[in-house]
Amino acid sequence: MSEPAPAATPKRERRRVREMGVVVARVRRETADTTSLYLVGDEPFEYEAGHFCTIDPHQFPVLKHFIAHLEDVKGSREKPRAYSLGSAPHEDHLLITIKEEVYASGETPYPPLLSPLLTHHTPVGARLVISGFTGAYVIPPDAAGRVDRVVHVCAGSGIVPNLGLIKSSLHRGDPFRHILLFSNKTRQDVIYYEEFEELRRRHPDQVEVIHCLTREEPSGIPGARRGRITKELLQEMIPDPSRTLAFTCGPGITPHERKAARDQGEEPTPRFVENMVVLLHEVGLDRKQVKEESWG
Numbered sequence: 001m002s003e004p005a006p007a008a009t010p011k012r013e014r015r016r017v018r019e020m021g022v023v024v025a026r027v028r029r030e031t032a033d034t035t036s037l038y039l040v041g042d043e044p045f046e047y048e049a050g051h052f053c054t055i056d057p058h059q060f061p062v063l064k065h066f067i068a069h070l071e072d073v074k075g076s077r078e079k080p081r082a083y084s085l086g087s088a089p090h091e092d093h094l095l096i097t098i099k100e101e102v103y104a105s106g107e108t109p110y111p112p113l114l115s116p117l118l119t120h121h122t123p124v125g126a127r128l129v130i131s132g133f134t135g136a137y138v139i140p141p142d143a144a145g146r147v148d149r150v151v152h153v154c155a156g157s158g159i160v161p162n163l164g165l166i167k168s169s170l171h172r173g174d175p176f177r178h179i180l181l182f183s184n185k186t187r188q189d190v191i192y193y194e195e196f197e198e199l200r201r202r203h204p205d206q207v208e209v210i211h212c213l214t215r216e217e218p219s220g221i222p223g224a225r226r227g228r229i230t231k232e233l234l235q236e237m238i239p240d241p242s243r244t245l246a247f248t249c250g251p252g253i254t255p256h257e258r259k260a261a262r263d264q265g266e267e268p269t270p271r272f273v274e275n276m277v278v279l280l281h282e283v284g285l286d287r288k289q290v291k292e293e294s295w296g
């Protein structure tokens with residue numbers, strides 16, 4: 001009798017990044033310089049909360065001459081831009097939220113290419129090609145057994161993937177308390193304010209939101225603080241570092257800044273995410289307990 005064939009080793013599911021056509025189903029202005037686009041497609045979107053997609057600027061005929069000029073001046077092809085997903089996999093749309101970058105004369109070498117178009121000139125019904133989905137800014141599958149608190153340390157548009165992470169975790173019924181520390185200059189700059197108020201109302205035992213405003217007194221915002229996110233605030237919110245996972249997202253050192261510093265033989269100046277990672281380590285979290293994502 002011949003030996004039975006060994007059982008096939010289950011292959012780890014590998015999600016391929018692929019292009020897909022989507023349509024803008026809803027546009028919502030978040031702040032003066034930030035817009036959310038709700039995207040729908042013909043097929044279900046397969047992603048994990050916290051993933052990002054990319055959008056290639058070459059698909060927009062209106063940018064054709066601008067791209068050609070930038071590629072001549074920079075001597076390289078303009079790359080697709082990444083946008084985090086603010087939606088969660090159980091929702092029937094994709095949510096991306098774009099903050100318009102600015103051109104500051106004498107400070108930024110080139111004007112921004114794609115974000116002004118997506119922020120101000122992408123109406124309901126517009127068709128886009130996106131690629132996705134990927135990223136490491138996700139809650140690990142084994143977190144439920146070892147963690148009881150997830151702390152989200154965000155600034156500005158860095159809130160986007162964290163909204164997806166929190167909605168998805170609540171939907172799954174994870175046994176975590178989510179604490180969001182959200183830094184902005186003023187109340188007018190806060191993205192998703194109402195979403196988080198709603199999450200806090202619906203899940204009072206699981207969602208805590210602390211707005212930190214750096215340029216004005218936070219009047220009328222429950223539990224808000226004046227000033228930056230400090231080590232003391234992190235210590236207060238992380239009573240047991242061994243049972244905590246942290247996600248930090250916001251401005252970070254850009255590849256351009258890293259290269260410029262290297263060319264000068266200097267260290268690049270740390271920005272929000274690098275500063276928060278240091279503070280999270282100082283309050284007792286190790287490298288494996290801190291996930292970070294940043295953009296300029």
Ligand SMILES: Cc1cc2nc3c(=O)[nH]c(=O)nc-3n(C[C@H](O)[C@H](O)[C@H](O)COP(=O)(O)OP(=O)(O)OC[C@H]3O[C@@H](n4cnc5c(N)ncnc54)[C@H](O)[C@@H]3O)c2cc1C
Nearest residue numbers: 081082083084098099108109110112113114115160256295
């Ligand atoms: C993982 C990830 C997720 C992201 N998620 C979001 C999100 O949810 N929302 C969001 O708004 N953004 C997000 N971003 C940022 C986004 O990908 C774009 O970088 C942003 O929208 C700006 O694109 P742009 O084409 O308008 O500007 P760009 O043309 O890329 O220019 C941006 C700035 O960089 C400068 N610059 C460009 N090229 C050079 C160069 N060669 N040397 C020096 N400086 C240069 C420009 O002068 C300008 O100030 C994310 C980025 C990453 C990596």
